[in-house]
Amino acid sequence: MHIPDNYLSPSTCAVVAAATVPVWTYSIRRIKAEIPKEKMTFLGVGAAFSFVAMMFNIPMPGGTTGHAVGGTLIALLLGPEAACIAVTIALLIQALLFGDGGILAFGANCFNMAFILPYVGYYAYKMIARILHADRLGAASRGKLVAAGIGSYLGINAAALAAAIEFGIQPALFHNVAGVPLYCPYGLSISIPAMMLGHLTIFGAAEVIFTVALYAFISKTSPGMLRDAAPADTAKKNSFPVFILLAILIAATPLGLIASGTAWGEWEISEIPTMTESFSWASLFPDYSMNGLPDFVAYILSAIIGVLLSIIIFRFISAKMKRTTKF
């Protein structure tokens, strides 16, 4: 779900980042007001925990693995405001130090994963827990675990939907005179199914397993640590609804495979007639892009790039060779 740079226009990035600023301000203000000073250090350690947790590949039915964002879990443990800041910092480190997610798209990524995901997940959890009359029960009660699972599922899917909409509005808003999209070329009709199929199944399932399993573990071992720990936390249950979870997953996984298969096929067949007309390799290298400038500029530039590329390729290969011959 990490949006790289150049898929969204800078103006979209600016608008979404501007929308995220009040959320950050609100979260920091709430944290300052609510979190006692002895827990300030835990914000940083909590962010480190969320970063490390993203490295874990969750085993899934069918032998595959997936990795979770974990925003809802942190919201359940520390509150949505703390989750917002923790995920923001994790995203900043990923963007700045690992090139995962764009710099300009940082605001958009935070809007999706640090605002929508934990807030939707947390409030969905609250609502479902109230509907199931579990809000007064212990943290490890069945109702709360179900609420945590559904909340995290809704959270990650809401975030994916937001990302899909950000992608999908690009070709309509930003294209050049010839109608060629400047950024993400796929409209809403492609971006929403493409993003949602994965998140409704595999990634959503990974997030649910991650949230429920960890929530159950922490509520069993140290229930006082949870944000809304009930005062009478004695009625702890050792089992949690693994069977419900497994049933949902087993039902969902093949569904996802079938669904994505048909969607891909349908889309290709319907697009093939137009493809034969519009497709030509010559247009891959449009000469309009160098218009208005003397030819020699382009020649010199391509010569420079060619020389630099060959140096880099040579150094890349020699660096790789050195590493293998050391053994």
Next chain:
Amino acid sequence: MIPDWLKEQEEYNAVPDRDGFLTRSILSLMSMLASFRTKTISYGSKYPAPLKLIVCLAMIFITSLARNMLIVCTVLAILLAHICFLKNEFLVRTISTSLAAALLSAVILIPAIFLGSPQSMLMVSTKVFVSVGLVGILASTTEWNKLTAGLAAFHIPDVFIFTLDITLKYIVILGNISMDMLNALRLRSIGHNNSKAQSMSGVLGVTFLKSRQMSEEMFQAMQCRGFEGEYRRNSND
């Protein structure tokens, strides 16, 4: 005197078990920790971090705004010139991350050729290569504490930078703890172990509890050194 049971030939063959998720988790943790460990500076460290951050941001912005291939190619040439002067390990890492990102976006954009916008593929993939490469150079030529200090130039609240600093330190500590536990789990599960997947939540749960404990200890240590709940950055950092 060797006892008799020790002389007997063992015929135990461990039942093969699937532990792909363990291997993959350990590998991703290891590669993350490895990139945190290499901190040596290769080139360009004489410039102040805020300046580098602003220049990097400006170049990414220009690349993203550009509708003309010539501008993108000029930035590409500057980027490649910088990469040429990097040390081997940074050169390999920068090139592989940005190439991977560009290839991924090229694959994602293949259908766009058939949808009537073939230029998007070349343009967007080149732009992605340039942007990821610029960030890669920034990360490999700047010490990370300088980078977080550089963020102060953008008037980011001190609490945020303080949290970011703690995060960077504790990622390594927590990463090491959870990797030790994963390795222990792997070494102890010989043959078929059905409860291995369930231990996953235990490993992360223990990491969480440890992180809680460590943050309390850190707060106590900070309090002993005069911390009163307000964090102020030293202005001449």
